[in-house]
Amino acid sequence: MTVTEHDSEHPRSLAGVRVLIADDELLIALDIGAALADCGAEIVGPCTTLPQALEAVQGGSPSVALLDIRIGRSTTEPVAAALAARGIPFAFYSGQRLPDAMRGRWSGHRLISKPAAQSTLIGAVRRLAAR
């Protein structure tokens, strides 16, 4: 069975885009990864821990990223900082709002609320990649 009809209309729209996915909920990470891969994207990760994510920013040469806000016990703020330092665009995908400590610096980045339709995520990644 095809996953969604929507995706099948744009089969290779994300070709050449390397997407870093950081989410400690592996099922979610796998699902997003599979959906983006269907659109031709290459997946960096999925990363379910902070060290993995930081390593992937350095070694995985991602072009865009989707970050959960919380990963394990910490937040993905160090990952966001590393991405920002490299000029890599990213969006948050999370069930929570930005915590107060992160609001000042990161509120300019899009926050996609969990759960989101796959088309929303694919659209968001496409927009990030177009920058």
Place this chain on the structure above:
Amino acid sequence: MRKDTTRRFRSLKKVHDRGIGHAPVRRGAMPPIVGLCAAAGSMQVLSRFFAALPQSPGAAFVVLLHRAQAVPGDVAAQLAPCTSMPVVPVEPAAPLHHDHVYLIAADRQAGIADRQIAALPPDPAAGPHHPADRFLHMLAAARDDALAVILAGAAAGSGAGLAALRQAGGIVLLQHPREIGNSLLPTDMHATAAADFVLPSHALAGQVAALLDAGTRLAAATAGDRGAGEVRGILAHLGARTGHDPAGLPPAAALARIARRARIHRAATLAAYLARLRRDAAETQALLRDLLPATTPEFSAPGETASPDHEERQSAGEAPDCGAGAVQSANAGLRAANRELRHRLDAVAHAHADLQVLMPAGHAGTLFVDDAWRITRLSDRMDAPPGQPRPEDDPRVADIAAALSTGDIAALARTVRRGREPVEREIEAGAGRRYRIRMRPARTPDGGRPGLIVTFVEIGAPHRIETALRESEARLRQEMRLVELSRAPIFVWEFDDRIIQWNRGSEALYGYSRAEAIGRRKQALLRTVVPGSSFAALRRELANRERWSGELIHFAKDGREIIVESQIELVSIDGRQVALESTSDITDRRRWEERQALLLGELTHRIKNTLAVVQSLARLSLRGAASPAAFVEGFEGRLTALASAHTLLVDSRWQGAELGALVRTQLEAYQDVAGRRVRLEGAPVLLSPELATPFGLIIHELATNAAKYGAWASPHGQVRLSWTTLEQDGLRHLHFVWQERGGPAVTKSGRLGAGSTLITSSLPGATIRQDFRRDGLVCTIDQALDQEGHDGDGA
């Protein structure tokens, strides 16, 4: 009779022997002077006065005789038997000595200078001038500590003289007018107001002796420059208490007027008088009244025009050197005083006298009723504390006004106004109040139109007031005790300053004892933080609205932060702004509310996350499903696997799940197919929540595949699950093996898809190997148990 004659002769001889104006004048201190104004028919009073004086009173007594007592020699003869002091009729002059009595004829102008006393014809150019008034002005000019004794009926026309004497530092004693049957005639009224003592005749001598004694002691204590410091102290006290600064007054005049009050209270030193001022607010006011007229020109008496000259001379320390001529010229100046002004001042003094005499207490009052029956003025109590009702609002005034306009009392009032005699009655008015009222005809101060002065005293008021006071005091004590005992923290602080009350509840909440808190600045002690605002803003609002309530943060003695709900009220007590604050500790409630909010936020987050997981699970299941029925079967199985792993975690309060229990839970669904064909081997191992869920899901996938294509798909296939833990580089590792045997020939192809993805990817930190052997699948999982990032309660 014979004895009298002899004594009279001796007295006269004594005078003669000293030689008037010829004997060498003994240089020394001028004696203190006691002036007496005699009245018609006062011979007996005078005799008794001198008889009652002590042996050597230490003053020169100068008696101004009444017109009726035409011949001083006769009077001297009558007085001589009553006193051991020589009695000297002054004609025309005599040296002034201690313990002598000098008589001045009514038609003479007395003068005192250079230790001489003279009796001269008055200056005709000065116009009519009352002898008593002249006499008092002379006393005022002669000494700054003269005593004047005014016998009943002798005060007429002497208002300015009395004022001048008092302002010079003299003390006025008045024989009680009632002794000669006049009950407070208007002529005596202002004298009564001006008098420092109003006494029955038998008490006059004793009071004079005591005042002379006090004067001697005070003079010794203030001789030279001594006392200057105390004067400054007294003026500073006055400034602090009343806000008035009598700085314009020459130092000598200030000292004389202060000494006057000190002598009245028989203070032996100015320091003693200052001590009295500090504890006696009424005396502070009295001193202020004594000091103020000189700094308020519109109220100064005519005599004041001569005063500065006099004071300068005294302060320069020069001996007065004016003779009788100088006295006369000074008197000429007095005579030139504005008569119109004096008339008005007399009227004011008159009205003022009513207040002072008739309103000694709060339950008495005076009304002035004009010819049209309007109440034109109400007496006002000078010492009425702020906050008391004004006289206009006093229900007693309404009572009296009502009584005056109706019935017997109205008729009586009309009679009194036409006549001359005062009338006293008792009346009953509204609310059961009873009054003694006295009505007498009077001029109004401004024009002399006929009117009525009504004074009233509420009968039984003192008792009622006392009872009410006692009751309210008892209530207050009771309430104070309740506050003290209250478990609720209540404390009182001065708006600009310090904590003045601190109850038991405050001790318990803040940890500061009563002794530690009282006297400390409230802000320094509790370090109030006003969330979203400032203490300064709170104070401003309190000042504007007199109350404030809201949430505050205080700090206890041990540094603990306490969130309180605070109610503050600002009240004025004795002119001080005092804040009453009660607080209740809502720290626990706030913390609980914060925790609730946090938990709710966390719950929302977890629900959203779980929904996202379910969503992903659905799509992953859809990805490998051959048909809708297969999708539903796969999706449901995985959802159940997640849910049962979740249940284990909830049971452990999210501490983790034991691997054996996790495996058994996941295999329950395959009980029917697996039966006894499963073996578990391994010691208990606790998996963290982060590992438990994916591990549960992997076992679910392995079991599903075993049932569909593996060991459990054939009748004799077996599955063995075994695990061990080992230490490596200080970290614990789990080595887990899923081993199938005796199943159908293994084919890899059927096992690829969603399930395979889940098995290989669910544990990203683990090494997972699937070995498809001929007799069955062997899956090994090597997982670090203490992996960084997986040791907490991740979302």
